[in-house]
Amino acid sequence: MELRHLRYFAVLAEELHFTHAAERLHIEQPPLSRAIKELEEELGVLLFDRNRRGTVLTAAGATFLQDVRRLFATLEQARENAKAVGSGLRGSLRIAVSDGAIDPRLSAVLARCRAEEPEIEVRLSEVPLAEQIRGLRSGDFTAGFAHTADVGEGIVAEPIWRDPLVLAVPALHELLAHKEVPLHELGSHPIILCDPHVCEGYCRELARLLRPLEDEPNVVEHVSSLDMMLTLVSAGFGVGFTTEARIATCQRPNVVIRPLAMDSAMITTYLLRPDSDSLPAPLERFIVRLRTHFGG
Template sequence: MDFRLLRYFVAVAEELHLGRAAERLGIEQSPVSRAMRDLEGSLGVQLFDRSTRQTRLTWAGQVFLGECRRVLATVEQAVKSAKAAAQGYQGYLRIGICDSLAQPRIASLLARSREDEPELEIRVFEMPFAQQLKGLHNDLLDIGFALSNAVNDGLLAEAVWTDPLSVIVPARHPLLAHGHVKLDDALKFPLVLCHPEAASGCYHQIQSALEGASVALKVVDHVTSLGVMLTLVGAGYGIGFAIASQVQALQRADIAVRPLVGVPPTLTTYLLRRQGDPTEPVKRFMERIAAMAARTGP
């Protein structure tokens, strides 16, 4: 299959708007529209739901998006490896990150790693949990960060830190009248939650946190990424739950964050790696994680 079609599809799937996707790709809109029709025709599946005014990905489209990102990331990795070797880098560390994570912590780790080992090439790939498992098994990744510990044979998942869960609401919403929000009060509103089939771990951890509530859940949509959840919340579809530091780092004007009353539920982040003795770059990265936890707490 033509890589060009994959790049076009990723742009349209992420923008959910042909005009914006075409602008991002630097081409006219008509070739992008034609490419999407050709792609659906060649696959024999519907990738986009065009039944409403707002374009959305079908479930098949969401799954295909994850696979396309993996393929493009693999090609990009091969190109970068060749260029890095030519530039004299001594070794590399390939890291997979799930979408719904506390990026500020990981950013701090990456910054410290670059400071300590400037000769080490570090490459970061954003991909779903299932793709991280494949990448680790196929030696396309060295470590991963995810919200699930449901790894298969040959892999390890180690809890590295926890973050409190917060309520994410539209910029104009009744809950903003409160500095802290009771969970039962939040659950009176429609919810946008992680998709149970996304296998990110986000769904299971949040679902477990909500099970003790006395209010029945009113879920209006399930999504496969934090970005889509924030878009729907900002558009007023409902409210969501996420890690406050991750959302605040995005500085979106259409949403706001409120902590939960009392001791809030937490999301656990896991480090994924292959079983056995880690490589020296992985070992040193894990030592930095332990040092960070000692300074800031889990």
């Protein structure tokens, strides 16, 4: 099985059009057709269904595409690792962050990693939770951070730090009569929440905390960032939720922060990593730093 055939297959699977795929690959269409036929004969399955309506992946083709993409991701990582070693580096940490789990404490750990092991390349990516989980399973990411432990099999979720959930309230709002806002007082007040597609794990945890409410929360807007939520709160569109740690780095005029009157109003940040008895040495040292300085 040649890598050339796999590359042709992956491009055709994206284009689902032989002429367009050939143009992307800078080859003629007949060599592309021959390569796909040879690949199908070697595998003993049809990868594409060709009919008058066009070209579509078969079920076998769709499954094969997932594995081919993982293969190319591994090859790309191997290439990057070789380049890193060639330039004097001795390994890498590829860390994914989801659910808005960016935190000053994470910055401190990363800074210490760079100071103590400058030969280790550290790369940070902000991705949706589902993409982080896929990347941890495929090897695209070494570790990750998220606000949920509900990540399925094959991944370990270790709690690293916990932060009180707080309410962002417009100035002069009636809820400011409470030094600690009882959950039931939210009532029908307009609420601005994070987009569940952007912060999936965080939204799951928030939904769990809001479950005791008798009525469904009056959600008037979903936003993709803390900045947008605070902008809308400052303008009086509603109230929003965040954590003490995050609001400390993003103060806004006309926004007042109030704690919630419930002991369980906490958001946990989890370190996610592959469930393996043998972890890369840079990851093991990274985990030790987290546990030493911020664990528990």
